[in-house]
Amino acid sequence: MKRKILCVVGTRPEAIKMAPVILALKNEPWADVRVLATAQHRHMLDQVMSFFGIKQDIDLDIMRPNQALTTLTARLLLEMDGVLNAEKPDIVLVQGDTTTVMTVALACFYHRIPIGHVEAGLRTWDMQNPFPEEANRVIAGKLARWHFAPTEGSRQNLLREGVPDSDIIVTGNTVIDALLMTAAKDLELGIELDPNKRLVLVTSHRRENFGEPFRNICRALRTLAENNPDVQFLYPVHPNPNVKDVAHELLGPVSNFVLCDPLEYAPFVAAMKRAYLILTDSGGVQEEAPALGKPVLVLREETERPEAVEFGVVKLVGSNYDVIVSEAQRLLDDEAAYREMARGVSPYGDGHGAERIVNSLREYFN
Numbered sequence: 368m369k370r371k372i373l374c375v376v377g378t379r380p381e382a383i384k385m386a387p388v389i390l391a392l393k394n395e396p397w398a399d400v401r402v403l404a405t406a407q408h409r410h411m412l413d414q415v416m417s418f419f420g421i422k423q424d425i426d427l428d429i430m431r432p433n434q435a436l437t438t439l440t441a442r443l444l445l446e447m448d449g450v451l452n453a454e455k456p457d458i459v460l461v462q463g464d465t466t467t468v469m470t471v472a473l474a475c476f477y478h479r480i481p482i483g484h485v486e487a488g489l490r491t492w493d494m495q496n497p498f499p500e501e502a503n504r505v506i507a508g509k510l511a512r513w514h515f516a517p518t519e520g521s522r523q524n525l526l527r528e529g530v531p532d533s534d535i536i537v538t539g540n541t542v543i544d545a546l547l548m549t550a551a552k553d554l555e556l557g558i559e560l561d562p563n564k565r566l567v568l569v570t571s572h573r574r575e576n577f578g579e580p581f582r583n584i585c586r587a588l589r590t591l592a593e594n595n596p597d598v599q600f601l602y603p604v605h606p607n608p609n610v611k612d613v614a615h616e617l618l619g620p621v622s623n624f625v626l627c628d629p630l631e632y633a634p635f636v637a638a639m640k641r642a643y644l645i646l647t648d649s650g651g652v653q654e655e656a657p658a659l660g661k662p663v664l665v666l667r668e669e670t671e672r673p674e675a676v677e678f679g680v681v682k683l684v685g686s687n688y689d690v691i692v693s694e695a696q697r698l699l700d701d702e703a704a705y706r707e708m709a710r711g712v713s714p715y716g717d718g719h720g721a722e723r724i725v726n727s728l729r730e731y732f733n
Contacts, residue, residue, distance in 0.1 A: 369399040373456035376423075377407035380542075380651045381522045382415035383632060384486060387544035387721035401454060405429045405443060414631040419545075436499060440470050442707060447474035448527060457594055458512075458728070462486055464504035464539075469667050472507040481512035485724065486540060488514060488521030489650075489671035496669055498575055504671075513731075515724050517541075517654075517715055518674050531630045538723040539716030542654045546636065547718040550659065554637035557628060563641040564599040567591070567695070571666050572605035573648040580686035581610065584666050586618040587648070587691035592621045595699060599625045602639060644698050644705075646684075646691070653681055660711035664694055674714035676678030679707060708723060 374389050376382045392398045404423035406412055409430050412468050416423065425445045429439065443466065451474060459475050461468040462485040475482050484507050492680075494501050505528075508514065514530055516522045517540035560566060571584055592600050604614045604626050618624045630638060636655075639645065645656045648666040656663045657680040668685040676682035684690045698705050 369397055370457040371399045371401060371454065372728070373401045373403055373450075373454055373459045374536075375403045375405065375459060375461050375467060375471050376412065376416075377405040377429075377465050378413050379411035379460045379632070380649075381407055381465060381467065382412050382419075383422075383545050383651065384541045385460070386415065386421060386547065387541045388460065388462075388485060388724055390419065390720040391725045392728075395622060395729065396607045397729065401425065401456065401733040403427070403445075405468050405471075407439070407465060409627060418549075418632050424509050425454075436466060439466050443467065444474055444644075447471055448477075451475065451478045451480060456480060457732075458483055460485060461507065464489065464500040464507070466499065466503060469503035469506045472510040476510045482507070482510055482730070483513040483515060483724070484508060484511035485515045485538075486517050487511060488516040488523075488525040488535070490521075490524045491669045493669060496575055497667070497671075499574060501671070513727065515720075515727075517695070517720070520656075520674055525720075528717040529632075536723065536727045538727075539718075539720040540654055541720040541724070542651055543658055543713060543716030544718050544721050546655045546658060548635055550640060551637045554633050554640070556637040556641060557634050558601065558625065558638075558690075559602065559643070560625070561599055564597060564623075565699070566638075566641055567598055567699075568598045568638050568642040568645045568647075569600060569602040570605075570647045570649050571602075571651060572607065572610050572665065576648055576666065576686055577609040581613055582617070583686045583688045584691065585613055587688045587695075588624070589617055589621055590622050590688075592618075592694050595698070596623055598623065598643075599698065601627070601642075603627050603630045603635065605629060644695065646695065654713070654715045657713070658683060658711070658713035660709050662698055662705060662708035664691065664698075666691070669708070672715075678712060678714050680710060680712060682708070 392400045402423045403425040405427045460483045514535045644666045663681045664684045
């Protein structure tokens with residue numbers, strides 16, 4: 368008897384981390400796999416789905432310009448009610464900590480459909496940071512039946528919250544599965560860069576950095592670029608006006624700063640491979656870059672991914688101008704300090720996370 372598994376993706380990071388799981392499940396004769404895209408991020412989601420050769424069976428196309436979180440949540444909940452009534456899946460898989468994840472988990476709870484939470488157990492223990500992701504993953508964690516934790520630290524977080532140990536499976540993070548699948552290919556960046564200059568790759572888009580924190584980040588980046596004319600900076604800029612307008616105002620005039628539109632997944636992996644140093648507030652990049660041997664400075668005050676910090680391959684610098692400038696300059700100038708962070712070790716996985724998820728579901732259903 369085939370079991371219907373509904374795999375939900377809403378944003379680009381969700382699609383990247385769910386792609387190995389979806390592809391692995393499609394090879395299982397017992398699994399009837401259906402893919403639902405909420406399209407919380409329309410364009411960037413579609414790029415990833417196309418790259419991995421995955422087509423959505425259901426597309427909610429939920430995003431609207433300047434949509435408030437309350438409106439997004441309400442619309443998603445109503446849409447999911449209809450989907451679950453029509454599909455009647457045996458299990459729904461969600462990934463991460465987006466509004467899609469939290470809302471789908473709630474809808475499934477109302478329908479008494481079991482949830483499998485991929486990348487479960489990440490915590491900062493601060494509901495306001497990151498906002499709204501911490502609340503999203505805590506709520507999803509309360510409602511999930513299977514908790515696919517990426518690390519032992521995530522497992523301990525779930526145990527601390529009272530999740531039964533039997534419901535937790537430590538799998539490694541599927542982002543490493545996707546990364547290794549992609550990095551093995553011959554990738555084109557598609558942006559002309561000076562091959563003789565070291566590259567600093569920047570990403571910053573987090574909601575909690577909007578306003579003065581983001582202006583501080585951009586001022587620090589501008590100082591670094593001006594003080595290091597022999598270094599090239601590349602920043603794929605998120606389209607949100609809170610990010611785009613400020614980045615172009617403060618960094619656009621700097622000659623060795625290249626601002627571009629968000630990169631598709633494969634070119635972004637190519638950019639990470641090409642980079643000497645990465646500054647980011649992205650959760651996924653904190654996991655991916657260490658596996659490629661790239662030091663990461665995290666533009667956040669806290670991280671729900673402390674393992675890489677403990678490994679010494681990631682460092683928190685927040686939005687503090689002085690700290691960003693001094694720590695980045697140290698890595699550009701001090702070869703010993705750089706080598707210490709560029710060890711090519713990742714605490715987040717071995718590329719077999721999706722296999723472990725599929726194995727646990729197969730055992731359950733059979």
